Amino acid sequence: xxxxxxxxxxxxxxxxxxxxxxxxxxxxxxxxxxxxxxxxxxxxxxxxxxxxxxxxxxxxxxxxxxxxxxxxxxxxxxxxxxxxxxxxxxxxxxxxxxxxxxxxxxxxxxxxxxxxxxxxxxxxxxxxxxxxxxxxxxxxxxxxxxxxxxxxxxxxxxxxxxxxxxxxxxxxxxxxxxxxxx
Amino acid sequence: xxxxxxxxxxxxxxxxxxxxxxxxxxxxxxxxxxxxxxxxxxxxxxxxxxxxxxxxxxxxxxxxxxxxxxxxxxxxxxxxxxxxxxxxxxxxxxxxxxxxxxxxxxxxxxxxxxxxxxxxxxxxxxxxxxxxxxxxxxxxxxxxxxxxxxxxxxxxxxxxxxxxxxxxxxxxxxxxxxxxxxxxxxxxxxxxxxxxxxxxxxxxxxxxxxxxxxxxxxxxxxxxxxxxxxxxxxxxxxxxxx
Ligand code: SF4
Ligand code: SF4
Ligand code: SF4
Numbered sequence: 001x002x003x004x005x006x007x008x009x010x011x012x013x014x015x016x017x018x019x020x021x022x023x024x025x026x027x028x029x030x031x032x033x034x035x036x037x038x039x040x041x042x043x044x045x046x047x048x049x050x051x052x053x054x055x056x057x058x059x060x061x062x063x064x065x066x067x068x069x070x071x072x073x074x075x076x077x078x079x080x081x082x083x084x085x086x087x088x089x090x091x092x093x094x095x096x097x098x099x100x101x102x103x104x105x106x107x108x109x110x111x112x113x114x115x116x117x118x119x120x121x122x123x124x125x126x127x128x129x130x131x132x133x134x135x136x137x138x139x140x141x142x143x144x145x146x147x148x149x150x151x152x153x154x155x156x157x158x159x160x161x162x163x164x165x166x167x168x169x170x171x172x173x174x175x176x177x178x179x180x181x182x
Numbered sequence: 183x184x185x186x187x188x189x190x191x192x193x194x195x196x197x198x199x200x201x202x203x204x205x206x207x208x209x210x211x212x213x214x215x216x217x218x219x220x221x222x223x224x225x226x227x228x229x230x231x232x233x234x235x236x237x238x239x240x241x242x243x244x245x246x247x248x249x250x251x252x253x254x255x256x257x258x259x260x261x262x263x264x265x266x267x268x269x270x271x272x273x274x275x276x277x278x279x280x281x282x283x284x285x286x287x288x289x290x291x292x293x294x295x296x297x298x299x300x301x302x303x304x305x306x307x308x309x310x311x312x313x314x315x316x317x318x319x320x321x322x323x324x325x326x327x328x329x330x331x332x333x334x335x336x337x338x339x340x341x342x343x344x345x346x347x348x349x350x351x352x353x354x355x356x357x358x359x360x361x362x363x364x365x366x367x368x369x370x371x372x373x374x375x376x377x378x379x380x381x382x383x384x385x386x387x388x389x390x391x392x393x394x395x396x397x398x399x400x401x402x403x404x405x406x407x408x409x410x411x412x413x414x415x416x417x418x419x420x421x422x423x424x
Binding site: 030089094140174179 | 266306317411
């Protein structure tokens with residue numbers, strides 16, 4: 001079908017748990033591929049968004065420069081962005097570092113930690129490695145986000161309800177029990 | 183009409199007539215009438231405090247804290263309106279961003295009144311930016327832990343310690359944005375006479391004061407607010423039997 005709306009997904013500073021939860025919609029995934037076509041996503045390994053997307057599903061917050069670039073790329077090419085999971089909506093587990101200065105985090109990880117073996121005594125500085133931001137930012141503090149779906153991860157039902165509402169143009173109202181912060 | 187009914191005064195909440203005894207607060211009278219007014223710092227058995235403002239209602243058109251405002255004959259109270267819901271949500275959202283609330287690993291999750299209030303009010307995302315403040319954890323007590331990252335400064339522990347336990351374990355220290363719960367000993371809660379059986383160790387609505395070695399005992403799906411919103415027991419008319 002030529003006119004199926006496109007959906008793109010990405011994992012920024014996340015653990016892929018939210019993508020696992022998306023796959024957890026079980027056999028509804030067959031219905032989903034009837035309704036939409038997947039553009040860039042870790043599921044198909046397409047790296048750049050190829051056409052205009054109706055929905056962009058963002059897992060993870062922004063921890064590095066690269067996360068910001070990917071998020072901006074999604075904002076540019078998607079009509080609607082959904083922050084999916086606590087990492088995207090509030091920083092999540094990676095944001096635990098936000099109360100510790102970045103240098104201290106890096107020194108603990110690469111120089112001072114009890115199990116560190118690093119004879120060069122240097123912090124990684126290869127240009128191939130994305131530069132870390134001073135702290136982890138929830139997505140909506142970087143670009144405009146249209147919908148928020150908290151949870152770690154949000155349940156498959158919550159993701160499904162959201163996608164169905166967005167694809168059918170109905171207002172999104174999650175029943176009690178589908179809004180979770182844990 | 184019985185003599186007792188005659189002694190009662192009457193007012194309305196969202197157009198529904200409510201009978202009350204003089205001296206009751208709006209919050210108390212509403213609960214006994216099966217009407218839930220969302221609240222966090224108010225707790226049954228403790229003196230009214232009026233600091234969190236989640237229980238804000240309109241009394242004859244003016245915003246008032248239902249937990250401290252006494253009932254009066256003929257007053258017109260608005261509670262369940264879109265505007266008040268939004269105001270309450272904005273307060274809850276502020277409480278989320280000014281602390282560090284990582285619900286995904288908090289032992290209070292599922293039984294937490296702040297989280298449950300977010301669920302009930304349909305909060306998907308605070309409208310304010312997260313502050314990620316630096317807060318301390320006090321694990322010095324053998325049986326109780328204090329994680330200040332999750333404190334919402336409701337003073338329930340202060341009141342419970344004083345009014346119910348006859349102790350003075352907790353007090354506020356510092357002011358404004360630096361306000362914290364302090365304990366009555368230099369080295370942390372471990373130096374106080376706080377006992378794990380104290381009412382103060384039960385009074386915390388969030389995961390700031392938690393008992394050690396009992397976390398995560400109840401499986402997900404069976405916790406207090408997993409399937410039923412906070413306030414359901416009041417709306418089911420069970421407040422009077424408590
Ligand atoms: S929200 Fe939870 S499940 Fe989703 S990416 Fe973050 S840590 Fe993983
Ligand atoms: S105290 Fe409540 S809101 Fe805060 S992290 Fe724990 S469960 Fe979440
Ligand atoms: S420790 Fe708990 S009970 Fe005490 S003020 Fe903080 S949130 Fe309230």
